[in-house]
Amino acid sequence: MRNLPGIFVAGAAATAILATSGVLADQSNLPSIDGVELKTRAEAPKDHPLPEIISGFEFRTKETQALELDDFTNPGFLLVESGEETWSTAEGSAGKSCESCHGDAAESMKGVRAAMPKWNEAAGRPFTLENQINECRTEQMGADAWKWESDDMLAMTAYVGLQSRGMPVDVDIEAGDMMSWWEKGKDFYYTRFGQLDLACANCHEANYGNYIRADRLSQGQSNGFPTYRLKWQKMGSLHRRFKGCMDNIRAEAFKRGSDEFVALETYLAWRGEGLSVETPAVRN
């Protein structure tokens, strides 16, 4: 709880970030989970819109960070465990499980989440992890597609995502027609929406580090999704977060899985390249 007597003013934001970065950027002091280091800060390449790429982790309280850094306290692991179970459960008309084709997820799914969204030539569009999983269910298993925000889908994206934890986000935006999706996502990112007339960039690029009411603004990075959110008391997808941010500015949000959100996800992944995958991250 804080009741800010105006110590920080606009413009002091950048200074505040710089002031803390001395400590936080100390590379020998990276957070780690079971010996796996999390790169919560990454150097921004030339021409990147941000001076430094910073995970949402850095903007959360010590208490929230601690939840993420211990798999026993991380409430997201309930769903991870259910995803692990489903991995080896046969379903659908082909009588197959994920394991039937992909074997040990720790091997076959390593690095997969870090590279999502990924161009899918046959579909002629980028596939998010959700898209790919449903493709396998309907085309390979003869099973029904899962709903985007269903526990089944969240559990599986969390379980598959976990196999990339600690690996740097690295999307291939050169593949196929990825560039046009990236462009569309970028347009979206800088476009003002809603009755409050705000763009993602107004909050997450121009004001990260600043408090907006009770919330400390981060760069709105996607490296921790699906994420356990204390406010939701639940795991949630990246697209649920997009919708939440659009609701807050009183904009008519797009649907989860819509082309608009897939484009935005593509662009955001690129903005966060170099950050470690933190799935399942914990946020307030």
Next chain:
Amino acid sequence: MSVIRQGTIAACVLLLGVATASASDIASFEVVDGTIPQPLTDVAGDPVAGKQAVVDRKLGNCLACHTAADLANEPFHGEVGPPLDGVADRWDEATLRMIVVNPKMVYDGTIMPAFHRVEGLNLVMDKFAGKPILTAQQVEDVVAYLKTLSE
């Protein structure tokens, strides 16, 4: 920093949104040199109601971005905008009215929302389409409250 612009995405939705705006929700006013000298309504602004609108999250929610010593007992002041303390010394009433109605006329590209505007918006949620964040009277109340913030 990249330029944040008024979008072209879903321009048709935007047009629809504007088409349903009833003109009566927006007071007519005249902008003179980046200020609005004349009140938007005939009823004088009430600073007590204005203070309420400044705090209320469903109305001004100004504390999302601003602090003010006068509102120190309210929790969670933001730090995106400058403290409101002393705004009455820095700006005259006509400029304060302009800042609340549409701060983009005073600060180019500002993050601060326009509180009494409906045109030029993108993808507004259905239930808010065509409605300004603050009514003309609420704008007058807020301005009356801001005028009390002198140091």
